[in-house]
Amino acid sequence: MEALYTAEALATGAGRNGRVTTSEGRLDLDMAIPKEMGGSGNGANPEQLFAAGYAACFHSALQSVARAQKVKIADSSVGARVKIGSNGEGGFGLAVQLEVVIPDLPHEQAQALADAAHHVCPYSNATRGNIDVDITVVND
Template identity: 85%
Template sequence: MDVLYTAEALSTGAGRNGRVTTPDGRLALDMAVPKDMGGSGEGSNPEQLFAAGYAACFHSALQGVARAQKVAIADSSVGARVHIGPNGDGGYGLAVELEVVIPELPHDQAQALADAAHQVCPYSNATRGNIDVTVTVTDD
């Protein structure tokens, strides 16, 4: 692979109850275990960061696919829900739900764009075959 960009982050402290930063200072977050998992919930968590990254990356892939097909999707959005739970083997696993909204397109056309974006998105390509990812197109 020809590398176009490399992101770096550093976790310090106690992992899920520590701090994450990037060398450029653009990201500096206190981390905390979510209340649902027995923590304080008074900080960000890895699942939120993964959801934010996946939503932004998938939305960019969606826009790129639409541009290539000469389709305008100015009011589109992508939401991501990242679920964590026991994997049955003593560890934990993730599952992702992506919700795509393209209000100006008929549902079938929006679904076709979302399906094409799912083939292009680096997060989709990295997770394919490793975790369940559901892509749903909704009208709102």
């Protein structure tokens, strides 16, 4: 693959209880284990960052597919939920739920756009076959 862009981040401290920064300084975050996992919850966590990245990337893919099909999707949005839990083998796994909102578009057409975006989105392509990703078109 020929890279169009490369992002760089550095985690320091104690991983989930440390700090993460990006090379250009756009992100500089304290990290903390969520309360639900026994931590303080007083910082960001990798699942939040993954959810934010996946939501933004998938929304961009959705808009790209809509443009290619000459479909207007004004006021569309994508929400992402990233779950972490035991994989039953001594490790952890992730699952993702994406909620796509495309106002004023018939459900079937919106679902077709979301399905097409799932084949374009780099996050979807990277996770396909590795984690469960559920894509649902909702009204709001």
